[in-house]
Amino acid sequence: MSERTVLIVDDESAIRDMLRMALEIAEYNCIEAENIQQAYTQVIDKRPDMVLLDWMLPGGSGLELLRRLKRDDSTREVPVIMLTAKTAEDNVIQGLDVGADDYITKPFAPRELIARVRALLRRSGAGEEQGRLEVSGLVLDGDSRRIYIGDEPVDMGPTEFNLLQFFMSHPERAYTRGQLLDQVWGANVYVEERTVDVHIRRLRKALQRDEADYSGLIQTVRGTGYRFSSRGL
Structure with a gap:
């Protein structure tokens, strides 16, 4: 088994079983929770590498748990993929704005789920040496995955870190x-391009x-996308 552990948070046992089976075939360890209270306890006690979090849960929404995780310094860096049947753009953007790193809309194929999990764990950069980058006093330490402005640390999620690392490179x-x-x-x-705008805003x-x-x-280039430039800073 992989040393990577994924916490599955969903109130439907059949969905948890399906997710666990797909993840275990891909050699991930799995732990489970059916509500936000159990999920928070599992995050604190077991320290999973990632959380798959259903939007609709008994005793409070997944969004409520996501807010709690992102407010707490000890859990802020845990990557979270939202599982949602809500396809309206406002709901998706709301989850990303609160701090979700990705989302996947039900129903989904196990292959797509595993691709998302692998990509996000890769982006979270466990154990990868990336070196040090510096631009005008902004420092990115890839080995420790920390950002500094001067001597002050900067908090950001794993996706924003990887965006900044790519831009600075x-x-x-x-x-x-x-x-x-x-x-x-x-x-x-497969992620919607609108997702990039949300993470740029957070960065x-x-x-x-x-x-x-x-x-x-981080400059907006009209009609194209984005550019990293220190000119005029």
């Missing part, structure tokens, strides 16, 4: 949303400081 070039999806999410992962917010605002490094 490829400055002064405009990329389309599709190209960013391929480079950061992975070419075999810019993380880079905003009263004493040094670095959000302007």
Whole structure:
């Protein structure tokens, strides 16, 4: 079995069984919870590498648990994929805005689920040495997966970290949303291009400081996508 552990949070036992079977075939360890209270306890006690979180749960929504995880320093970095039957764009964007790293809409094929899980775990960068990048006082340490502005640490999620790492490694070039999806999410992962805009917004917010605002490094290129540039900062 893989050392990677995935927490499955869903109130329907048949769905948990299906998810567990697919994940175990792909050699992931699985733990389960059927409501947000059980799920939070599992996150604290078992420290999973990822959470698959259903939107609709008894005793409170998955969104409520997501907010709680992202508010807590000890659980903020745990990657979360939302499982949802809600296909309206506002609901999807709401989940991403709160801090979800990805979402998958029911019904879905086990193959797609595993592709999403693998891509997100890869983006969370466990054990990968990436080196150090620095631009105008903004420092990205790939080995420890930490960001600093001066000596101050910057909090951001794994997807925003990988976006910033890609941008800092490829400055002064405009990329389309599709190209960013391929480079950061992975070419075999099917994510809507609108998702890129949400994570760009979250990345810019993380880079905003009263004493040094670095959000302007991420530039919108009209008709194309985005570019990382220190010119004019």
